[in-house]
Amino acid sequence: MTDHILQVKALCKSFGAVEASRNIYFDVCRGHIHALIGPNGAGKTTVLNQLSGDILPDGGRVIFDSEDISRIKPYLRAAKGLARSFQITSVFENLTVEENLALSIICHNGHNFRFWKNCLKDKDVQDHLPDALMRVDLTEKAKQQAKYLSHGEKRQLEVGMALTGKPKLLLLDEPMAGQGAGGTVELSKLFQRLKKTLTIVLVEHDMDAVFKLADRITLLVYGEAIVTGTPDEIRQHPEVRTAYLGED
Amino acid sequence: MLLLAEQILNGLQLGITLFLMSAGLTLVFGIMQVINLAHGSFYMIGAYLGATAFAATGSFFAGIAAALCGSALAGMLVEFLVLRRLYYREHLDQVLATFGLIMFFNELTRMIWGRQPLFMNPPSWLEGSIELLPGLIYPVYRLAVIATGLLVALLLWFLFSRTRLGMQIRAGASNRQMIGALGVNIRLLYTLVFGLGTLLAGLAGVMAGPILSVESGMGESILILTFVVIVIGGIGSIRGAVVGALLVGLVDTLGRAFLPMIFRIFLDNAYADGVAASIASMAIYILMAATLIWRPRGLFPAHG
Amino acid sequence: MHYFTRKSIVIAAGGVFFAILPLLAASFGKEYLVSLFSRILIYSIAAVSLDLLLGFAGLISLGHAAFVGVGAYTVGIFFFHGFEAQPLFGFIPGSENGLIVFPLAMLISALFALIIGALSLRTSGMHFIMITLAFAQMTYYFSVGLEKYGGDDGLSLYSRNSFPGLDLSRDYHFYYLCLILLFLFLIFIYRLVNSRFGLVIRGASSNSRRIQALGVNPYHYKLACFVIAGAGAGLAGALLANQTEYVSPGLMHWTVSGELMVMVLLGGLGTIFGPVLGAATFLLLEEFLTMYTEHWMLYMGPILVLVVIFAKRGVFGLLAGLERRHD
Ligand SMILES: Nc1ncnc2c1ncn2[C@@H]1O[C@H](COP(=O)(O)OP(=O)(O)OP(=O)(O)O)[C@@H](O)[C@H]1O
């Protein structure tokens, strides 16, 4: 039996008349990069939001490390080892880069009702901050406010924040979007390295990257999970060709 | 029993005033996403202009006309000069700028009309009382206020559910982007909605004139009650404004009337009145806190 | 590190000015300035505590005066019971010892803030603004209902609190007490904002969804922040009661909350030291305008509107050359 870190069962979600998730099933194996692909509006972000708890499903279950988390609050899921990045870049704009990363470090290390000592001199921060900056290549920009970063740098920062908590499962919503060719290669390398320690659910439109990186792929169309399989299986699958790759 | 009926009518009358205030304010909140502390100022402007025009001409209708025109014009002017620049700013900026407007308007009325309150009598044809039920004598003027308020509520209902403009306004209250996509002239619509809101506030003000005294700062006590109404009813919802206004009007009036009696059963008289009076003045806030615990976004939230 | 930035020079100059102000006042024979500036220092404490909410936690509280009032009433009520030698609730002795009643004032204001905050923080945005205003109004009516303590008319203290080694009836002693307390409070807030707690608070106000994705429930942090700000306001209230030797519901009137907000904005939102300048600007402007006209608000109102629309940096921002705050 394979070891599933995440199981999605019969997930349903409607927004008014739009059925954004229709009875979705898929399992994610520990240590895999599992890609979710599908045309615009297929419901990928909606699935991710239900995994992270940002929206609650109408029906169905999300099982993380054999625990049903479908109805608990996002911050509790995060505390259990589930980290995410957002499709619309979401960093702390008013804070500096190092403060952004320091914040994600302290959020994962004990409580923060500490009122006196300067945060950047905190032991947890001093231990982890240099690595965290290095990992996403932002050491040079440490003192800059996040709102002045380029779009690609913000994406890197966001991935960096998702990583500092040593999550077990990382949910990434189009991390490559807005990255130049160089950035995409860098991120691909990063994900490849990360695979050794954690599992990734990756939503991505960049098909080259997906087919190169992913161990398994789930195809969503109109809110339905049509097929799940290895990149080769997906490439050969007839419905993939018609529904997604635009062939007739 | 008669006392109860009388107090319910009083509560209804306060509720109607609050509804007129909150209907306009909740639309401005809902559509423009602007928090406008100065809404009470238009209530005050309505009352002052109405009282002055009534005293000068002797015609109550002239008073009402002056109040409506004055408050609507002042509202549109303020929208054009100040609020328009704040639509996309933080709430804090809106709070501060409209607080500045309150300072300005309160002081302006003090300069023009002096520090003494104005007294305004009901028109002669609405003076006196009638016997509604055997033993239940009620002032005609207050009945007229209730009737006018109900009429305006009906008109608003008609405006919102049956006309194109109303449709656009409602679309705007629940979805701001959509209204732009419909090709509506947003700037003009905003100015009109704002003017409509302040017109209603002015109407509430001039109608309250003969019941309360007309004085500088009168807008703020009603404003805070209006906020309580909106918090209870839910931002941007006319239905919420109706329910909230009636609830607040009734709870406040009945609390003040009956709590002393109830407390006298348990406590000795002198003490009971004091305790009851302070609890009665806090009753609506307690109601608000209870609503919050039960439904943090109000009874009828307009946005999903 | 640069120690001689514009910002640090402005702060140092301000500190020196406040420290020698009584000497200046005495040498120019304008002793009344000492009491005016005591008032400025007191309102500075209240404004700095409000800045913690407005500028750092992103919580727009329009009811901050309630906590100032609660602090003042604590001092007033304890004084009353001490003076009448009649214990509060029959067993708590009154007191006029500052070392007892000042901490008590902060504690009780903090408790009020805990209750009001716990309810208000269930909402956000415009709801939060209206609710804090409404609860402050409720506190106001509550104090009006305190017949025993003068109701509407308020309560007079017959002397200021006693502090070991100080004689507060002398305005200079009182001034320096205010100055020292403001100084300590500023240091505390400065440390707070840069601490772990402060970073979480700033993060939560910058991006609430993001901070939840990091595993933090912002509610408890915001509530703690609200309570701390309430305690600061309580301290200001205790000082205010001492300065005027009088407490009344008027202290909690919602316009006072509005004025505190104005001070924060004038000084510079989210700048810690700015609100001190803001309080000074506001109170001096009031003093100055009332010399020429009793209708000073007629000018203050439009000035405020213009400042909001055109000059968001505040006085401190202008002097210290800070960048414009924008979201
Ligand atoms: N909050 C919402 N309210 C209403 N409809 C929504 C909401 N969120 C998503 N939808 C709808 O649900 C459907 C799925 O949207 P979703 O964002 O999940 O797609 P996606 O696969 O992530 O698309 P993209 O590749 O463009 O990011 C779309 O039709 C969208 O319009």
Ligand SMILES: [Mg+2]
């Ligand atoms: Mg998406």
